[in-house]
Amino acid sequence: MKAQPRGTDGSLLASLPWTLGALLVSLAPHVPYLAVWITVAFIGCAVWRYIIEKQRRMLPSRWIRGGLALLCFLGVFGTYSSISGVGPGSALLAIMAALKLLETRKRRDQFVLLFISIFLVMSSLLREQYLWSLPYLIGSTLIILTAWLRMSAGESETAKQSFATGGRLLMYAAPLAIVMWVFFPRLASPFWAVPIDTSQATSGLSDSMSPGDISSLSMSDAVAFRVQFDGEIPASRDLYWRGLVMTRFNGRTWTGSELTIDRTAVDEIIESGEPVSYEVTLEPTRQQWVLALDLPKEWSLPRTFMGPQQQLASVTPIEQRISYRATSYPDYILQADLSSLSRGWYTSVPDNGNARSKELATQMREAAGTDTAYIEAVLAKFHDEEYFYTLQPPALGSNPVDRFLFETRQGFCEHYASAFAFMMRSAGIPTRVILGYQGGEINPMGGHMIVRQSDAHAWTEVWLERYGWYRVDPTAAVAPERIEFGARGAALDGIGATWGFSAPSELLQSLTMTWDALNAKWNEWVLGYGPDTQDSFMEWLGMDDPNWRKMLLTLVGGVVGLILAISGLMMLRSRAPAKDRAAILYARFIRKTGLQQRTGETPQGFARRAALESEMSHHVVASVTTNYLNARYGPDAEYSLGKLRNSVAAIR
Amino acid sequence: MSSIPWQSPSRFIGYFRNNATLRVRRWARKRQGIDDSTTTLRPGRVYILPTGVGLVFGLMAFAMLLGSMNYNNNLSFVLTFMLIGIGFVAMHQCQRNLVGLELTFAGTEPVFAGQSIRFQIAIRNQSRNARYGIRIYHDRTESDVHDLQPGESKIFILPVATDQRGWIHLDRFGVRTLFPFELFRSWAWLHMDLRGLVYPRPSEKPPEPPPTRTAHGHRQHDARGEEDFAGLRKYNEGDSPRHVAWKAYARTGQLLSKQFAGADTSSQWFDFDAIPVTDIEERLSILTRWIANSDRTMEDFGLRLPGLEFPPAHGETQRRQCLEALALFGEDGK
Numbered sequence: 001m002k003a004q005p006r007g008t009d010g011s012l013l014a015s016l017p018w019t020l021g022a023l024l025v026s027l028a029p030h031v032p033y034l035a036v037w038i039t040v041a042f043i044g045c046a047v048w049r050y051i052i053e054k055q056r057r058m059l060p061s062r063w064i065r066g067g068l069a070l071l072c073f074l075g076v077f078g079t080y081s082s083i084s085g086v087g088p089g090s091a092l093l094a095i096m097a098a099l100k101l102l103e104t105r106k107r108r109d110q111f112v113l114l115f116i117s118i119f120l121v122m123s124s125l126l127r128e129q130y131l132w133s134l135p136y137l138i139g140s141t142l143i144i145l146t147a148w149l150r151m152s153a154g155e156s157e158t159a160k161q162s163f164a165t166g167g168r169l170l171m172y173a174a175p176l177a178i179v180m181w182v183f184f185p186r187l188a189s190p191f192w193a194v195p196i197d198t199s200q201a202t203s204g205l206s207d208s209m210s211p212g213d214i215s216s217l218s219m220s221d222a223v224a225f226r227v228q229f230d231g232e233i234p235a236s237r238d239l240y241w242r243g244l245v246m247t248r249f250n251g252r253t254w255t256g257s258e259l260t261i262d263r264t265a266v267d268e269i270i271e272s273g274e275p276v277s278y279e280v281t282l283e284p285t286r287q288q289w290v291l292a293l294d295l296p297k298e299w300s301l302p303r304t305f306m307g308p309q310q311q312l313a314s315v316t317p318i319e320q321r322i323s324y325r326a327t328s329y330p331d332y333i334l335q336a337d338l339s340s341l342s343r344g345w346y347t348s349v350p351d352n353g354n355a356r357s358k359e360l361a362t363q364m365r366e367a368a369g370t371d372t373a374y375i376e377a378v379l380a381k382f383h384d385e386e387y388f389y390t391l392q393p394p395a396l397g398s399n400p401v402d403r404f405l406f407e408t409r410q411g412f413c414e415h416y417a418s419a420f421a422f423m424m425r426s427a428g429i430p431t432r433v434i435l436g437y438q439g440g441e442i443n444p445m446g447g448h449m450i451v452r453q454s455d456a457h458a459w460t461e462v463w464l465e466r467y468g469w470y471r472v473d474p475t476a477a478v479a480p481e482r483i484e485f486g487a488r489g490a491a492l493d494g495i496g497a498t499w500g501f502s503a504p505s506e507l508l509q510s511l512t513m514t515w516d517a518l519n520a521k522w523n524e525w526v527l528g529y530g531p532d533t534q535d536s537f538m539e540w541l542g543m544d545d546p547n548w549r550k551m552l553l554t555l556v557g558g559v560v561g562l563i564l565a566i567s568g569l570m571m572l573r574s575r576a577p578a579k580d581r582a583a584i585l586y587a588r589f590i591r592k593t594g595l596q597q598r599t600g601e602t603p604q605g606f607a608r609r610a611a612l613e614s615e616m617s618h619h620v621v622a623s624v625t626t627n628y629l630n631a632r633y634g635p636d637a638e639y640s641l642g643k644l645r646n647s648v649a650a651i652r
Numbered sequence: 653m654s655s656i657p658w659q660s661p662s663r664f665i666g667y668f669r670n671n672a673t674l675r676v677r678r679w680a681r682k683r684q685g686i687d688d689s690t691t692t693l694r695p696g697r698v699y700i701l702p703t704g705v706g707l708v709f710g711l712m713a714f715a716m717l718l719g720s721m722n723y724n725n726n727l728s729f730v731l732t733f734m735l736i737g738i739g740f741v742a743m744h745q746c747q748r749n750l751v752g753l754e755l756t757f758a759g760t761e762p763v764f765a766g767q768s769i770r771f772q773i774a775i776r777n778q779s780r781n782a783r784y785g786i787r788i789y790h791d792r793t794e795s796d797v798h799d800l801q802p803g804e805s806k807i808f809i810l811p812v813a814t815d816q817r818g819w820i821h822l823d824r825f826g827v828r829t830l831f832p833f834e835l836f837r838s839w840a841w842l843h844m845d846l847r848g849l850v851y852p853r854p855s856e857k858p859p860e861p862p863p864t865r866t867a868h869g870h871r872q873h874d875a876r877g878e879e880d881f882a883g884l885r886k887y888n889e890g891d892s893p894r895h896v897a898w899k900a901y902a903r904t905g906q907l908l909s910k911q912f913a914g915a916d917t918s919s920q921w922f923d924f925d926a927i928p929v930t931d932i933e934e935r936l937s938i939l940t941r942w943i944a945n946s947d948r949t950m951e952d953f954g955l956r957l958p959g960l961e962f963p964p965a966h967g968e969t970q971r972r973q974c975l976e977a978l979a980l981f982g983e984d985g986k
Contacts, residue, residue, distance in 0.1 A: 111705055111834075115712060118735070122716055125727040133727055141734055148833050152785060157799060161782075169745065169832060173737030180733040187721055320724060529726050563740055570748045573781050 006059040008052055008105065016053050018147035018159070019110050020046050023097050025140045026120035030090045033127065035079045038091050041072065045098035060102055069099050090123045110151050117144055131522045142166055172566045176559055183555035185548035186531045205243045205289060205435050205456060210253040211393075211400065211414040223283055224437060224456070225291060226520050227449040230277040236439050238330050240294045240459065240471065241451065243436035245309035249425070251350040252400055254418060254433050259288065262308035269295050269310065270468075273331030281323040281523050288313040291436060293328035294471065300325040300532070309432060310334065323528045334469040338430060346430030346463065349422060354401040357419070361426035371429055371464055378423050379477040382416060385409075389479035413438075413475040417458040420474035430463035438473075445510075446517030582631040582641055585648045589624050592616070592651050603629060616651065623647050677824065680841050687844045690756040692778075693827070698750045698840045700743065706835035709739065739835060746836040749829045752779050753786070753800075758807055760848035762975065764940070768811040769848045771822055776805035785831040790822065817852040817936065817979045821845065851975045852933070854941040859928065861942045864920050864951075892950050892967070919952035919964035936978050943978075947971045957981065 023046070031039050052059060060068075072095045080088035097116045104110060121140050125133060145166035146159070153162055225241075246254035276293060290304050290312040301324035303315040338346075349358070364381075368374035381387075386409055393411040396403045401422045404415055411419075417433050424431035438457035440449040459473040529537075538546035543554070590597055590606070593614040597606050607625040611618035624647050630640035684697055702710065713735050720728040758772040777783045777800035787797045788808045795808040814820055825846075828839035887896060887907035897908045922942050927935045939955065946953040947966065954964035955974045962974050 111708075115708070118712070118716075118731075122719070122728050122731055125731060126719075126723055126725055129725065129727045134730065137727060137731055138734075141731070145738070145833075152830065152834055157784060165832060169738060169741050170734070172741040173734055176737035176740055177730065177733040180736065181726075181729055184729065184733070187724065527726050530724065559740070563744065566741060567744050567748075570744055 006061065006105075008056055008059065010053060010056050012104070012107075012110070013053055014153070014159075015107075015110065015147065015150040016050060016104075018143070018150045019113050020050065020101075022117045022140070022144045022147040023101075023113060023120075025143050026117035026124070027094055027097075029124035029128070029136070030094065030120065033087060034091055034094065035075075037075065037079075038094050042094050042098040045101050049101040049104065059105065065099065065102055068102070072099065086123055086127050090120060090127075093120050093123065107151050110147075114144055114148055114151075129527055131519055134526070138170070142170055145170060172569075175562050176566075179558040179562060180555055182537070183551045183558060185551045186529070186534050205285075205287065207244070207287075208253050208255045209246055209414050209418065209433065209435060209458060211396070211404070211411060211418045222453045223516075223519075224451050224453050225280050225282040226523070227281075227440065227451065228279045228447070229449070230279075233442060233449060234276055234293075234330060237476075238293075239439050239449075240434075240457075240473075241291045241437040241440075242294050242296070242311060242434060243289045243291055244313075244434075245307070245311050245461075246433040246435065247309065247346065249349060249418075249422065251353040252398075254421075257308075259307050259311075259313055261305040265306045265308055265310050266297060268335040269297060269329070270333040270336070271295075271297060271329035271331070272333070273329060275327050275329055277325065277327045279323060279325045281321060281520070281528060282318060284318055284320050286317050286319060288315070288317055290314050290318070290324070292326045294330065295332050295334065296326050296328045298327040321523060321527055322530075323524065323533075333467065335463070336466065336468045338463055343430050343463075346432060347425045347428050349425045354399050354422065356399075356402045357405055357422060358426045360405070361423045364423075365427035371427075371462075374427060374429070375424070375462060375472060378420060379472070379474060382420075382474055382477040387416075387478050389475065413458045416474040416478055417460050420472065421460045424460070424462055432461050432469075434459050434461060434471075443513050443517050443520070445513050446520045448517075448520055450516055450520075582628055582637075582644060585641075585644050586624070586628045589628075589648050589651065592648075593621075620647065620651060624651075677841070681824065681843050684841070684843060687842050689844055689846075690754060691842060691844065692754045693750055693752060693840050695747070695751045698747050698838055700747050700836050700838040703830065703834055703837050705833075706739075709735075709833075709835050713739065738833070742833050742835050745832050746829060746838045749783050749786070749831045750827060750838055750840055752777075753783065753827070754778055755827060755842060757844055757846055760846075762849040762851055762972075762979070763814060764851045764944075765814050765817050765853040768813045769820060769850060771810045771812060771825070771846055771848060773808045773810060773825070773827075774805055775800060775808055775827070777802060783829075783831075785829050786827065787829070788825055788827045790825040812848075814850045817850050817933075817981075818983055819847045819980075820850050821847045849976065849979055851979045852936040852940045854944050855934070855937040858938045858941040861945070862920055862922065862926065894950070919954060920946065921954045921956060921964070923956040924958060925956075932982070936981055940975065940978055943971065943974050 023042075027039070027042060051057070073092075076088060076091050076095060080091060093116055097113060097120070100109065100112055100116065104113065117140075121137060121144075125137065142163075146163045149157075149162040149166055150159060244256050246256050248255050248257065275297075278293070280291065282291065290299070290301060292299060292312050295310055296306075296312060299312060301314065301322065304312060304324075305315070306312055364377050365374045368377045388410045389412060390410045391412055393415060394408050396408065401419050404411060404419055421431045421433050435456070435458050437451050437455045438459070439455050440451040442449050457475070459471060459475065461469045461471050463469050525533075534551075535546045538551065543550055586603070593610045593616055595606075595610055595614055601609075603625050607621050610616060610621045614621075624644065627640050627644035627647055631637050631644050713732060716728065716732040716735070719725075720732050754776040756774040756776070758774040760769055760771050763769045773788055773795075775786060775788075780802050782802060783800040785797050786800060786808075788795045788810050790810055790812060793811055793813075795810050798806050798808065800806060810822075810825060812820065812822060823845055824841055824843050826839050826841050828837060830837055887909045895909045900906070900908050920942075922939050924935055924939065927938055929935050929938065943953060943955070950966055952964040952966045953970075953974075955962040955977065957977060960977055962970065962977070
């Protein structure tokens with residue numbers, strides 16, 4: 001191995017700041033997710049390298065670099081305990097860029113740095129795709145291109161010119177990129193499983209429900225999904241978005257049964273009334289649940305099935321934003337017949353614990369006489385007695401149902417659903433708990449509905465002879481405004497009453513709504529541009545029966561057409577100007593001398609020869625030559641051109 | 653183990669590469685014909701191929717495309733397609749960067765064998781936009797890289813190594829550019845059949861030159877001593893700078909030479925046939941050295957070759973004529 005020279009000569013001084021800038025811009029979106037020491041190490045190396053170039057110092061020796069590399073890779077492994085995935089991957093890229101900087105002596109090394117910064121931009125897009133990600137990606141590409149041009153820029157090219165050239169080339173490339181983006185066929189399923197960064201798991205619906213364990217429910221404003229209704233938007237009290245169904249209760253916690261495909265489930269729905277059709281854009285949940293309005297009969301999502309309790313689920317967890325169409329029937333009769341086996345299953349409660357509640361249930365059922373009267377009585381109890389809706393309920397300890405019903409009497413939807421279901425089951429009425437979302441906020445800008453994590457809700461379904469499964473929402477009995485105005489309304493009311501806050505100003509509200517509408521369009525048209533959207537867009541463009549072959553053909557055709565157009569534009573830009581008038585006059589002068597201009601002969605050289613060899617007077621030759629040179633290179637070209645014209649015309 | 657002489661694969665590859673290069677060159681020459689000494693590059697003769705960096709870039713774009721497809725990530729599709737689009741645009745920009753340039757042979761200066769001769773090519777950008785990173789090349793030698801602003805013309809110097817006296821022919825050279833991103837290299841071949849003159853290599857150890865003869869007299873032309881100042885006359889090409897009346901030049905702006913009269917002048921005759929060496933090239937080499945030395949000391953010399961004679965004189969013209977005769981000795985029927 002030969003030791004490489006380590007000296008620097010300042011030759012990279014013009015391009016290095018741009019390369020460093022490109023790296024910093026591409027690293028910026030990663031900073032919040034990277035361990036702090038990585039950012040510090042990167043900036044340290046960048047500053048160090050710049051000072052080395054500026055002061056013409058030596059690059060660090062092989063030993064120092066090797067030591068640093070080992071230290072950094074151990075550091076990454078220690079911090080992330082893995083080297084695959086977006087997080088450790090971008091950390092490694094950042095470290096590689098920092099170390100590469102310390103051995104960058106030539107332009108070739110800078111190419112590597114720019115390739116790294118392209119990969120950094122790419123991996124930041126895998127992590128998050130907001131509305132501003134597009135301007136960010138265009139801006140960072142422009143900076144990378146400028147840095148690229150600076151690397152090989154000649155003596156006369158300023159940074160401003162490089163920037164302009166980069167921008168111009170990017171503008172030429174934009175239509176090509178758009179055509180390729182639109183027509184490149186999208187795959188329905190990935191080639192291989194992708195490790196998705198889980199550091200960012202969004203709060204969704206949990207698989208189990210233990211009301212007694214939660215003492216505070218955070219009101220997350222994060223969007224759970226957006227809905228675009230085809231027709232009128234149903235009333236808020238009909239907006240129950242079915243998620244998962246809990247069928248088992250161990251005295252503390254409700255859980256669902258193992259999810260299986262039930263092909264008969266959809267046939268158990270006997271719909272009546274008008275259907276509601278809509279399109280849902282669901283944010284990634286990393287869960288299988290697919291939300292739909294009670295009760296869905298049709299949905300457009302592939303590899304999605306209906307479980308035995310009419311819950312929709314995807315075969316694989318939802319890792320990416322998806323959108324699907326669904327049709328639901330708000331009026332229905334579900335499963336009019338229930339086998340005795342199922343009845344036993346839906347009425348089981350643990351033998352031990354919550355004894356007071358069981359006793360209360362038995363008493364109230366006897367007093368009521370019928371199942372419906374009993375349900376009314378329990379709801380009336382929640383409504384009439386001192387029960388409160390709050391997001392900060394006290395913890396319940398053991399026998400949570402007893403403690404809630406008789407002591408604390410404070411809770412949110414889960415507490416009421418759980419207690420109500422327990423009361424029903426104890427009285428022998430088949431009951432299950434549904435987790436999902438209730439309500440939603442209408443965005444007047446986009447005309448769509450936003451359902452947030454704070455709209456998560458729990459309610460119950462009881463099975464009644466002839467009616468089938470019938471939805472009962474015990475929370476409505478306690479806090480009807482929760483159902484009418486949504487969770488936000490209920491919570492804000494409470495806070496406002498306590499603290500005297502006023503509602504957010506209308507301006508702020510309308511700004512928020514505009515931003516949300518933009519985001520919805522962005523999600524729908526850019527991020528959600530998948531196989532289905534692409535097909536329907538192709539049909540809208542007039543392509544019959546779109547398939548990937550046709551799309552690829554169109555893509556190639558479009559790209560070739562655009563390249564021809566761009567080529568034409570470039571030719572137009574670089575076409576020769578109208579032939580130089582001075583040159584035409586000078587050629588006429590040469591013809592009149594009767595001589596031929598020799599290869600490589602300058603006008604002065606020709607003038608000397610013409611003065612000797614032609615019959616023309618040397619005064620004429622001298623004046624034509626001087627005027628010609630002034631017209632081409634002199635400061636007052638127009639004036640000299642006039643003189644040239646006269647002096648050539650004067651020759652006979 | 654094996655008795656078959658083993659040849660390294662690189663030699664085989666090298667052979668095929670050279671063979672292919674020769675074929676391509678012959679094809680291009682046949683296709684384009686001989687160029688005028690002023691040639692404008694038409695699009696049809698500007699060739700283009702990706703560079704190593706371009707191939708790596710292509711691989712990277714392909715990897716990014718696979719990644720985007722797999723993650724089904726529409727924004728990384730945007731980035732990928734933007735880079736691919738940049739690649740296409742760079743290809744066209746690279747070719748356009750050469751098209752329309754006007755190349756003109758701008759002469760060479762003769763050199764002694766062993767020195768490199770500098771072919772000067774003037775390139776004019778007659779279009780409305782700047783051209784960046786232009787260079788000319790021949791085999792492995794390259795000129796400096798220059799940018800050309802609209803309407804600008806620059807001289808590019810291509811050094812070519814010389815070995816023998818006589819005409820050196822440059823039957824082809826190329827002009828190329830890597831602009832904008834070094835992803836592509838576009839180039840054009842020119843066959844202008846340029847030639848430059850190479851003087852013989854001056855001998856390292858020449859024998860003593862023939863003795864100087866001193867002439868007493870009043871030679872009017874060329875052989876001027878430096879004893880008595882006789883007046884000023886108009887400067888002639890070839891006059892020694894030492895004789896230029898710089899004070900008068902500063903005063904009048906006109907170049908005048910000092911004349912001396914009644915001087916002793918000395919001159920030498922360099923005779924090809926009188927050199928006691930048998931080898932012709934060696935003789936030429938010795939003559940070259942003598943002439944170079946005399947020229948440096950501003951002494952008069954005459955040169956006598958078989959069938960050719962240059963009377964004693966000094967100055968640029970004398971030097972050039974004599975060296976040219978030596979360079980072309982035996983050629984052109986002389």
